[in-house]
Amino acid sequence: MKFFAFIMxxxxxxxxxxxxxxxxxxxxxxxxxxxxxxxxxxxxxxxxKIEVLEEQQKNSAKRIEELFHLMEYKKSSNVVKETMxxxxxxxxxxxxxxxxxxxxxxxxxxxxxxxxxxxxxxxYPDSNNAPDAHYWxxxxxxxKEDYQNAKKTFITFQQENPIHHKFAxxxxxxxxxxxxLGEKNQAVTLLQSMIKKFPNHNSSxxxxxxxxxxxxx
Numbered sequence: 001m002k003f004f005a006f007i008m009x010x011x012x013x014x015x016x017x018x019x020x021x022x023x024x025x026x027x028x029x030x031x032x033x034x035x036x037x038x039x040x041x042x043x044x045x046x047x048x049k050i051e052v053l054e055e056q057q058k059n060s061a062k063r064i065e066e067l068f069h070l071m072e073y074k075k076s077s078n079v080v081k082e083t084m085x086x087x088x089x090x091x092x093x094x095x096x097x098x099x100x101x102x103x104x105x106x107x108x109x110x111x112x113x114x115x116x117x118x119x120x121x122x123x124y125p126d127s128n129n130a131p132d133a134h135y136w137x138x139x140x141x142x143x144k145e146d147y148q149n150a151k152k153t154f155i156t157f158q159q160e161n162p163i164h165h166k167f168a169x170x171x172x173x174x175x176x177x178x179x180x181l182g183e184k185n186q187a188v189t190l191l192q193s194m195i196k197k198f199p200n201h202n203s204s205x206x207x208x209x210x211x212x213x214x215x216x217x
Contacts, residue, residue, distance in 0.1 A: 151174065
């Protein structure tokens with residue numbers, strides 16, 4: 001009887017894994033595992049949310065960058081438009097000033113022509129008509145018989161515009177200036193050089209006549 005009781009006590013001890021403090025270890029482990037699974041699930045959910053937030057942040061940063069570039073483009077476009085308008089307005093003023101100066105020259109109003117051509121070159125030195133204005137300024141001085149200024153202006157024109165369509169004409173006109181100033185040798189040398197360099201130019205016929213006249217004097 002005592003032996004049977006001993007066996008029953010042993011079996012009961014095996015079926016109920018409770019420690020001396022009365023804790024069910026198996027239940028504790030199971031609860032712990034459940035908590036771990038819940039924590040893993042929450043962690044995965046948080047990781048997913050973080051990835052979504054990171055992607056949204058990237059998209060927001062991209063949109064901000066695109067907006068910034070758009071604003072810069074619009075700003076640049078406005079600057080370009082304003083610049084073009086100023087250039088067009090400036091070109092209109094330059095063209096009007098040049099045309100007015102030419103009209104004074106062709107109507108023999110040389111002082112006014114000289115004044116306007118000089119102002120034109122000061123205000124619009126890089127304009128398309130600046131070389132022409134320089135040439136016509138020299139012609140205005142020559143027509144006014146201001147030979148010293150004509151000489152200086154023709155020489156400067158030739159130095160700055162060696163391939164200008166009026167270059168050959170300016171050589172003939174500068175030789176006239178030399179002749180008027182009594183600089184016979186310079187006039188002869190310049191005429192000979194011009195005839196040699198531009199033998200078929202229209203001005204070369206006048207240059208040959210002038211050369212013969214100067215030499216005969």
